[in-house]
Amino acid sequence: MMDRSLADRLHSLAIHLLRFxxxxxxxxxxSAARLSVLSVLVFGGSRTVTELAAAEQVTAPTMTRLLQGxxxxxxxxxxxxxxxxxxxxxxxxxxxxxALEAGRRARVARMTRVTDCLNAADRVAVEAALxxxxxxxxxxTQPRR
Numbered sequence: 001m002m003d004r005s006l007a008d009r010l011h012s013l014a015i016h017l018l019r020f021x022x023x024x025x026x027x028x029x030x031s032a033a034r035l036s037v038l039s040v041l042v043f044g045g046s047r048t049v050t051e052l053a054a055a056e057q058v059t060a061p062t063m064t065r066l067l068q069g070x071x072x073x074x075x076x077x078x079x080x081x082x083x084x085x086x087x088x089x090x091x092x093x094x095x096x097x098x099a100l101e102a103g104r105r106a107r108v109a110r111m112t113r114v115t116d117c118l119n120a121a122d123r124v125a126v127e128a129a130l131x132x133x134x135x136x137x138x139x140x141t142q143p144r145r
Contacts, residue, residue: 020114021107028103030075037066038075038100041092046079048087075099 025032033056040055041047047055053063067090070076075096081087092100118126 017111017114021110023110024106025103027106028099030099030103033066034070034075035100035103037063037070038092038096041076041090042097042100046089046091048089052090070096 022032025035028035030038036056037052040052044055049060049063049067052067053060056063058066067076067078071078071090074093076090077093078088078090081089115123115126
C-alpha cells in the first residue's frame with residue numbers, strides 16, 4: 001500500500017531538516033558538493049572517479065572538476081591503480097577528514113537544537129520511527145544475498 005501523503009510529508013521534512021542542518025556549512029570553506037564527495041570518501045573509503053560520480057549522481061567530468069579542486073586544496077589524494085595505470089583511486093586526506101568531521105559536528109549541533117525541543121514521548125516515537133526508516137531503506141538498497 002502506497003501512502004503518498006506520508007511520503008510527501010517525509011520528503012518535505014527531510015529537505016527542511018537538511019537545509020537547517022547545512023546552514024553553517026559555509027564555515028568549512030567547502031561547497032555542499034565538495035563536502036558530499038568528502039563524505040563518500042571518509043565513510044566509504046577510496047573510490048574511483050566513476051564510482052564517485054555514480055554515488056553523487058553527477059557526470060564523470062563534473063566529478064573530475066570537483067576532485068581537481070579538492071586535490072589541489074589538499075583534501076583528497078590520488079593514487080594510480082597498480083594493475084591499470086589509467087585508473088586512479090581517490091581518498092580523503094587527514095585535512096579532508098578533519099574538514100568533514102568539523103562540518104558534521106556543526107550539523108549535528110544544529111540538529112540537536114531540534115531534538116532538544118522534543119518531549120519524552122515524541123523522542124521515543126522519533127527514535128522508533130528512525131529505526132523503522134533505517135531498516136526499510138536498508139531493505140530496498142542493500143543487495144539480496
